[in-house]
Amino acid sequence: MSTPSDLPRRIFSPDTLERLKRFTDARIGLGQAGAAQPTKTVLRFALDHAKARDAISSEFDIDGLTQAFANGPWPLIAESAVTSREEYLTRPDLGRVLSEASQDALEQAGTECDLCIVVADGLSSLAVNQNAAPLIKALTERLPNDLKLGTVLLRNGRVATGDKIALALKAKAVLTLIGERPGLSAADSLGAYLTWKPRVDTRDSERYCVSNIRKGGMETGAAADLIRTLFDQSRVAGRSGVALPSPD
Amino acid sequence: MSYSHTFGATRWTFDDLRRLMACATPHRSGDVLAGIAAQSAEERIAAQYCLADLPLKAFLDEALIPEIQDDVSDLIVKQHDPAAYAPIAHLTVGEFREWLLGADGAQISSIAWGLTPEMAAAVSKLMRNADLISVARKIQVVRAFRTTVGLPGTIAGRNQPNHPTDDPLGIAISAVDGLVYGSGDAVIGVNPATDGITEYIRTARMLDELRLAFDMPVQSCVLGHVTTAIEAMNLGAPVDLVFQSIAGSEAANAGFGVTLAHLTEAQEAARALNRGTVGQDVMYFETGQGAALSSNGHHGVDQQTMETRAYAVARAYDCLLVNTVVGFIGPEYLYDGKQIIRAGLEDHFCGKLLGVPMGVDVCYTNHAEADQNDMDILLHALANAGVNFVITVPGADDIMLNYQSLSHHDLAQLRETLGLTVAPEFAKWLAEKDIIDAQGRTTGAQTWLQGSAGHLLEMAQ
Numbered sequence: 001m002s003t004p005s006d007l008p009r010r011i012f013s014p015d016t017l018e019r020l021k022r023f024t025d026a027r028i029g030l031g032q033a034g035a036a037q038p039t040k041t042v043l044r045f046a047l048d049h050a051k052a053r054d055a056i057s058s059e060f061d062i063d064g065l066t067q068a069f070a071n072g073p074w075p076l077i078a079e080s081a082v083t084s085r086e087e088y089l090t091r092p093d094l095g096r097v098l099s100e101a102s103q104d105a106l107e108q109a110g111t112e113c114d115l116c117i118v119v120a121d122g123l124s125s126l127a128v129n130q131n132a133a134p135l136i137k138a139l140t141e142r143l144p145n146d147l148k149l150g151t152v153l154l155r156n157g158r159v160a161t162g163d164k165i166a167l168a169l170k171a172k173a174v175l176t177l178i179g180e181r182p183g184l185s186a187a188d189s190l191g192a193y194l195t196w197k198p199r200v201d202t203r204d205s206e207r208y209c210v211s212n213i214r215k216g217g218m219e220t221g222a223a224a225d226l227i228r229t230l231f232d233q234s235r236v237a238g239r240s241g242v243a244l245p246s247p248d
Numbered sequence: 249m250s251y252s253h254t255f256g257a258t259r260w261t262f263d264d265l266r267r268l269m270a271c272a273t274p275h276r277s278g279d280v281l282a283g284i285a286a287q288s289a290e291e292r293i294a295a296q297y298c299l300a301d302l303p304l305k306a307f308l309d310e311a312l313i314p315e316i317q318d319d320v321s322d323l324i325v326k327q328h329d330p331a332a333y334a335p336i337a338h339l340t341v342g343e344f345r346e347w348l349l350g351a352d353g354a355q356i357s358s359i360a361w362g363l364t365p366e367m368a369a370a371v372s373k374l375m376r377n378a379d380l381i382s383v384a385r386k387i388q389v390v391r392a393f394r395t396t397v398g399l400p401g402t403i404a405g406r407n408q409p410n411h412p413t414d415d416p417l418g419i420a421i422s423a424v425d426g427l428v429y430g431s432g433d434a435v436i437g438v439n440p441a442t443d444g445i446t447e448y449i450r451t452a453r454m455l456d457e458l459r460l461a462f463d464m465p466v467q468s469c470v471l472g473h474v475t476t477a478i479e480a481m482n483l484g485a486p487v488d489l490v491f492q493s494i495a496g497s498e499a500a501n502a503g504f505g506v507t508l509a510h511l512t513e514a515q516e517a518a519r520a521l522n523r524g525t526v527g528q529d530v531m532y533f534e535t536g537q538g539a540a541l542s543s544n545g546h547h548g549v550d551q552q553t554m555e556t557r558a559y560a561v562a563r564a565y566d567c568l569l570v571n572t573v574v575g576f577i578g579p580e581y582l583y584d585g586k587q588i589i590r591a592g593l594e595d596h597f598c599g600k601l602l603g604v605p606m607g608v609d610v611c612y613t614n615h616a617e618a619d620q621n622d623m624d625i626l627l628h629a630l631a632n633a634g635v636n637f638v639i640t641v642p643g644a645d646d647i648m649l650n651y652q653s654l655s656h657h658d659l660a661q662l663r664e665t666l667g668l669t670v671a672p673e674f675a676k677w678l679a680e681k682d683i684i685d686a687q688g689r690t691t692g693a694q695t696w697l698q699g700s701a702g703h704l705l706e707m708a709q
Contacts, residue, residue, distance in 0.1 A: 023421055026641070092580050181615055183614065
């Protein structure tokens with residue numbers, strides 16, 4: 001009778017398993033203790049889930065992110081109509097609109113700009129805290145020098161909240177950097193959504209999306225290159241996304 | 249017509265049947281999001297009192313969604329069988345709960361076509377979790393293709409070997425990993441990352457080659473869109489089961505890009521291939537509470553009732569498998585483990601009551617307030633309720649859809665704990681290959697697995 005720790009070897013020899021694992025990241029060949037999983041793989045799963053849970057409740061580091069704009073323009077601070085993290089998760093409709101105070105403040109700021117960069121916590125502040133500053137630095141190095149930028153830090157925001165910000169600021173386009181839903185393999189993925197001429201009812205298909213921006217995923221330099229390319233395409237075409245504009 | 253109930257000095261009034269059902273349903277974040285949930289716990293119980301006194305007949309007199317607006321409502325009216333309904337025609341919803349608790353399985357199955365989905369949803373709202381388990385357990389819905397699924401004393405597994413880039417070898421390796429733990433007797437079913445015809449046919453061919461190479465009595469399915477499946481069949485692809493996500497209204501089905509005519513065409517095409525050995529149940533549907541609201545096709549009806557209406561669509565076809573993807577949709581519809589567990593038991597109960605071969609994807613996302621312990625409770629409750637099948641993936645981690653379902657181990661451990669077995673045709677194959685012993689324990693399957701691993705590595709080269 002083998003001990004539980006022998007079972008993975010009984011199932012696939014270590015050499016075979018390593019070769020098969022090259023073809024999938026699935027948790028194959030875990031072995032068994034009785035019918036259940038060995039202790040080691042149960043704990044590994046628990047750790048990955050714990051990281052994802054912590055990322056969802058992580059604090060949005062507004063002070064730290066403000067430093068990312070040390071060379072200007074100084075970011076405005078805004079919040080969605082959501083008032084708690086629980087409400088954020090259960091009321092996506094409130095997360096997509098600005099609070100009255102933020103709506104008023106942004107309208108009064110009235111900084112007309114070519115591109116507004118919105119940094120939103122989304123479902124992972126961890127992703128934003130770690131990746132937004134280096135991405136913004138890489139982006140500002142690549143975007144045209146004469147481009148008039150606006151910047152906003154948005155708490156409890158969703159992708160569509162960026163459209164409302166752009167409208168309040170009279171921005172021609174909006175780039176929303178937002179924490180993606182944490183997975184078991186990565187809890188710190190940042191998403192970037194570029195929307196040209198946003199409206200209150202912009203469809204998701206009218207945005208360009210660059211996802212999985214993180215160390216070990218898409219590196220910030222490569223993401224900034226891609227965003228610059230998409231920005232140029234949008235400026236030439238006068239629209240973003242894959243959908244054709246409706247005839248009017 | 250309005251409905252009311254009085255507690256002491258407080259009179260609670262509900263404007264119509266739709267409002268009454270929405271207020272009576274157990275608390276659900278999706279109904280709050282839709283703005284139709286009861287405003288207080290007491291209002292919810294007042295609605296349940298009203299519902300308990302309501303004659304079942306009220307659901308034949310007052311449509312929640314008029315059939316002139318909706319082809320699912322039209323289907324529900326056409327399905328209603330007055331003869332099957334006769335034994336319960338005189339009952340209120342509250343009395344119907346008591347009838348179900350006292351009846352045997354044959355009596356319950358005999359009224360299936362007399363029930364509308366709304367009647368099933370209504371009675372479930374008055375039932376505690378234990379009622380949902382004990383009544384569902386009495387009902388058998390047995391279907392067959394190359395295996396027989398739903399026999400008493402068995403629980404089947406859908407082996408779900410998804411891969412983020414649809415890599416054929418990656419899928420095959422993951423499928424074999426599941427077979428080692430005895431999962432795959434419901435289906436080996438892959439959600440394609442790309443819903444293209446080329447990817448569909450490539451994956452269908454690979455799964456069929458795997459079945460033939462290992463001489464397995466299993467069915468496979470690529471969970472692409474039904475129109476892709478029809479195109480693939482026209483091009484000669486080896487399609488066992490046709491998949492489609494469905495919902496409880498015409499508008500919500502339009503959100504999935506599907507009509508009832510598509511489903512009929514697909515079923516005819518799959519049956520014509522005549523690929524089943526012990527049966528010809530060729531359809532596989534997935535459903536889930538919240539789907540109708542997410543496509544704005546809910547007509548102000550609560551999400552549990554909308555879900556039950558999807559079973560009217562399912563039972564119009566020869567399904568081998570139907571499962572609710574209960575926790576996949578996220579916390580804005582089912583907030584936590586408590587809501588997911590309740591919804592899973594409701595969906596299984598209502599499906600079985602209407603004669604649907606019901607399984608459940610016991611699952612959750614990382615932003616839901618849930619974890620593996622909640623899934624353990626739901627799995628064991630569903631096994632007690634006699635669920636036909638569950639979905640399993642390596643280590644509970646679906647690396648393509650990025651959510652957590654059960655692990656293959658969870659199913660193996662459940663079978664061992666409760667003395668449940670696999671589908672008989674698959675059990676025979678597992679025994680022949682020495683993967684599972686006579687007591688139903690996985691053996692580690694050294695010999696077979698070393699052979700198949702070698703086979704997979706040959707495929708790689």
